Amino acid sequence: MPPDAFTADGDVTSTVEINSSTANGPSLANSDYFGGSVANIGDLDGDGVNDLAVDADGDGAGGSNRGAVNILYMVGISPVNAPTSLTASVNSDVQIVLQWTASTTLGTCSLISMSVQRKDESGMATIATTSNTSPPYTDTTVVTSQTYGYQVASVNEDGVGSYSNIVTATPTAPTTTLGGCRGVEAKAIVIQMDLEIIIFKECIR
């Protein structure tokens, strides 16, 4: 349990299961009953983080069901730093694409997800917590001509880290062009109609 796992009001802020797959974790077999009892043994290795003694009374590594006490040197968790160089570009009148440079310091933890916040007339609010931690992130819930502000943060086991710089973008309506192919088609129709009128006149003479 990380040393800051409990907030001042007693709520648990995060939990981490220790098992055979945990980095440097215990080697366990069925019926080892790891965690039957846990003791805080203080900071045994002097790194500033309290360590644990955890029993596994069915552990058979030293002989059938002889049991074992595991000394777990715990590591502290620390906040992830902010992503940088956030940019927002308008992809269409209904899409804004965010790009950023990933956080460089994950602490002793791993990158779990990204928190994306958007500011509109109602203020800044989280619009997504995405497990895809690599850019880009595309916001498809925007409205044309509305200006939006964005910031993103990395999330690790410690929670949401610091937010990036804030950027803004405004989706705009697509430009309608009448001078392109449509204009050419229209001209062709007019010419064809004129020719038909001339031919008709020739016939009635």
Ligand SMILES: [Ca+2]
């Ligand atoms: Ca320690």
